[in-house]
Amino acid sequence: MRARPTALAVASALLLAACGDGGSPTRVELTMHYSAFSPRTLTVPRGVPVTLVLRNDDPIAHEWIVGDDSVHERHRTGTEPVHGERPTELTVPGLAERTTVVTFERPGDYRFVCHLPGHESYGMTGVLRVV
Amino acid sequence: MTWTFRRRALAVLPEPAPRRLRLSRMRRIASTAAATALLLGLTTPAYACGGLVGPNGAVNLLRTTTFAGYADGVEHYVTSFEFAGGGGEFGSIIPLPGVPTSVVRGGDWTLQRLAKETEPVRRLADAGSEVAFAAAAPAEVILEVTIDALDITVLKGGGDEVGVWAADNGFRLPPDAPEVLDFYAERSPIFLAARFDAEAARKRGQQVGDGTPIHVAIPTDDPWVPLRILGLGKQASEPVEADVYLLTERRPSLLPAPRATMPLVHDARASDLLLDDLRSDKGMEWVPRTAWLSKLAISGPAGELTHDLAIDETGLGKSSPVAAGLARVSAAGPPPAEERVPLWLVGAVAALLIACGVVVGPLARRLPTDAR
Numbered sequence: 468m469r470a471r472p473t474a475l476a477v478a479s480a481l482l483l484a485a486c487g488d489g490g491s492p493t494r495v496e497l498t499m500h501y502s503a504f505s506p507r508t509l510t511v512p513r514g515v516p517v518t519l520v521l522r523n524d525d526p527i528a529h530e531w532i533v534g535d536d537s538v539h540e541r542h543r544t545g546t547e548p549v550h551g552e553r554p555t556e557l558t559v560p561g562l563a564e565r566t567t568v569v570t571f572e573r574p575g576d577y578r579f580v581c582h583l584p585g586h587e588s589y590g591m592t593g594v595l596r597v598v
Numbered sequence: 599m600t601w602t603f604r605r606r607a608l609a610v611l612p613e614p615a616p617r618r619l620r621l622s623r624m625r626r627i628a629s630t631a632a633a634t635a636l637l638l639g640l641t642t643p644a645y646a647c648g649g650l651v652g653p654n655g656a657v658n659l660l661r662t663t664t665f666a667g668y669a670d671g672v673e674h675y676v677t678s679f680e681f682a683g684g685g686g687e688f689g690s691i692i693p694l695p696g697v698p699t700s701v702v703r704g705g706d707w708t709l710q711r712l713a714k715e716t717e718p719v720r721r722l723a724d725a726g727s728e729v730a731f732a733a734a735a736p737a738e739v740i741l742e743v744t745i746d747a748l749d750i751t752v753l754k755g756g757g758d759e760v761g762v763w764a765a766d767n768g769f770r771l772p773p774d775a776p777e778v779l780d781f782y783a784e785r786s787p788i789f790l791a792a793r794f795d796a797e798a799a800r801k802r803g804q805q806v807g808d809g810t811p812i813h814v815a816i817p818t819d820d821p822w823v824p825l826r827i828l829g830l831g832k833q834a835s836e837p838v839e840a841d842v843y844l845l846t847e848r849r850p851s852l853l854p855a856p857r858a859t860m861p862l863v864h865d866a867r868a869s870d871l872l873l874d875d876l877r878s879d880k881g882m883e884w885v886p887r888t889a890w891l892s893k894l895a896i897s898g899p900a901g902e903l904t905h906d907l908a909i910d911e912t913g914l915g916k917s918s919p920v921a922a923g924l925a926r927v928s929a930a931g932p933p934p935a936e937e938r939v940p941l942w943l944v945g946a947v948a949a950l951l952i953a954c955g956v957v958v959g960p961l962a963r964r965l966p967t968d969a970r
Contacts, residue, residue: 502773525776526761561765562758581773588833589773 491598493517497531499559500524502586504531504579507593516570523559529586532556533569533579533595542582571597663841665709666823668911669884673821676704678809689769689793691760693782693827695921696818698752701790703745704811705879712843715872716864716893737763737789746810747799751791757783764791772831781826784927785920790814813881822921823907825896834901844892845876845885846911852892853908853917854924859898866891 491512497519498505511517521531532542533555542556550556554567571577574597581591665676673695737755744750751767753760757779764771769791782789792812828838844850845868856862868891877885896903908922919925 501777526758526779527765527771527773527776561762583773585831586773591773 494520496520496522497593498522498524499529499531499581499591502527502529502581502589502591504581504591504593508596509579509593510596510598511571513571513574513597516568518566518568520564520566521557521559522564523561526561528558528560528583529591530556530558530581530583531579532582533577535577539578539580539582542580543587545582571595574598663709663713663843664823665712665843666821667845667884668818668821668909669886671817671819672699672884673816673818674884675814675816676708676811677814678704678709678811689764689767689791691764691769691827692790692792693786693824694752694788694790694814694816695786695820695822696816697740697754697788698790698814698816700813700815701741701743701745701750701752702813702881704813705882706811708876708879708882709811711872711875711879712891713841715869715891716843735759740788745812747795747802747804748810748812749793749795750812753789753791754787755783755789756780756787760787760789767791767793769793774830778826778830781923782824785923820918820921821909822918822923823909825906826903826923828896829900829903832900834899836900838896838898838900838903840896842894842896842907844894844909845889846892846909847886847889848911849890849913850892851910851913851915851917852894853910853919853922854905856894859902860894860896862892863895864891864893 491510493512493515495509495511495517497509499522502525509519519531523529530542530550532538532550538555550558554569557565557567559565577595577597579593579595580587663677665674667674667676675692675694677692735755737753737759739751740754741752742750753763755763757776760779760783761771761776764775779789823842823844825840825842828840829836832838843864844852849865852862854860868889872891873885873887873889876882894907904923906921906923908917908919910917920927
């Protein structure tokens with residue numbers, strides 16, 4: 468019976484460590500399955516490094532590209548076959564997981580999209596809310 | 599870039615003539631179709647079956663046709679891949695209801711002859727048109743064969759395994775592929791992947807419009823025709839057009855039942871003349887002496903085509919919901935023996951098996967059995 472309070476204390480400590488000042492998590496996990504993001508809305512704190520774990524459960528590759536409208540417009544006609552240089556633009560191979568760390572400085576809503584052909588129109592989009 | 603597919607062109611044929619003359623005319627139909635396609639400016643490879651996906655995921659599949667038949671517990675698929683010019687390599691993935699015992703070159707006139715039987719009106723060819731966390735076990739390659747400019751591989755595996763195999767072999771799958779592959783793999787983890795090499799076709803001397811018919815024989819107790827695959831890569835609102843011919847011993851029950859987007863446009867006992875003609879084509883000896891010919895003309899938005907077509911040749915309405923893709927395997931359990939399609943479905947489903955095309959861009963590498 469004494470183990471239960473101990474476990475709760477550990478869990479609470481982990482939870483606090485994973486949250487920023489505003490209570491938003493600094494580590495979030497995003498799953499890609501059947502060419503859809505889950506969850507479709509993420510909330511993260513501004514001004515602190517946020518670790519994003521991107522897990523692709525599909526056998527085909529996907530992208531996670533977050534940014535404002537200009538970023539997405541550029542990628543709709545882009546020619547880069549693979550992303551990985553920028554922490555906000557990643558290609559995740561099929562049945563693989565990638566992790567990126569990003570500090571979002573400005574609050575606001577930013578769309579994240581898979582820009583592989585046909586994926587955005589298929590509905591592979593989401594919203595990252597920086598608070 | 600958008601790849602286009604045109605359905606098999608049909609043409610008016612004169613009334614019965616001596617067989618040799620009739621067959622000669624059938625061959626001429628293909629030539630006419632080729633010429634028509636050329637006039638319409640088709641410059642890309644076209645398939646007589648399947649969901650077609652181009653290198654950038656764009657799809658413009660206008661109409662498909664498949665021929666499937668069931669006799670003595672064996673389902674026969676006949677489909678044709680047509681060369682329409684252009685270059686590069688393209689592929690197609692077709693879900694199968696079981697492990698095929700043979701994949702061979704099909705006869706030359708079966709599809710045309712069925713079309714003539716049910717639609718003897720001249721039509722122009724349509725034109726239009728890292729860190730891997732769970733490495734999937736590799737799909738098992740259970741058969742490889744090269745037929746003309748087609749490299750065909752029969753795979754066994756789940757959706758992930760087949761998807762990985764496809765990616766490793768240069769197939770570029772559209773975003774709906776993971777769900778569609780799982781949809782089929784749950785029922786039957788058997789897929790036929792075909793890759794068409796347009797350059798090889800040209801080197802072989804194939805002319806625009808020349809088709810490579812493929813005949814697949816699949817022993818199965820529950821015959822079905824893959825329909826959902828026809829919408830692969832399409833937006834939900836995009837139309838799917840397909841002709842499906844069925845040849846069964848008796849008037850069959852179909853599941854789902856024909857409806858507005860899938861009307862039964864031909865429903866009659868097959869004529870002796872038709873059966874004789876079909877039986878005389880290469881590999882078509884299995885066609886029975888008496889049979890019922892049905893034709894479904896599928897025309898509707900891809901978003902509504904979320905099922906396949908199960909056939910009960912007894913006509914007693916006992917088609918399997920699982921075989922039709924209307925019920926999950928786990929939910930429905932194995933169908934009771936009395937529900938299984940009987941022995942004799944002389945099914946000549948002439949559906950444009952064009953459906954399977956998951957095509958792709960430049961293919962990364964060639965099959966080891968390339969024997970061109």
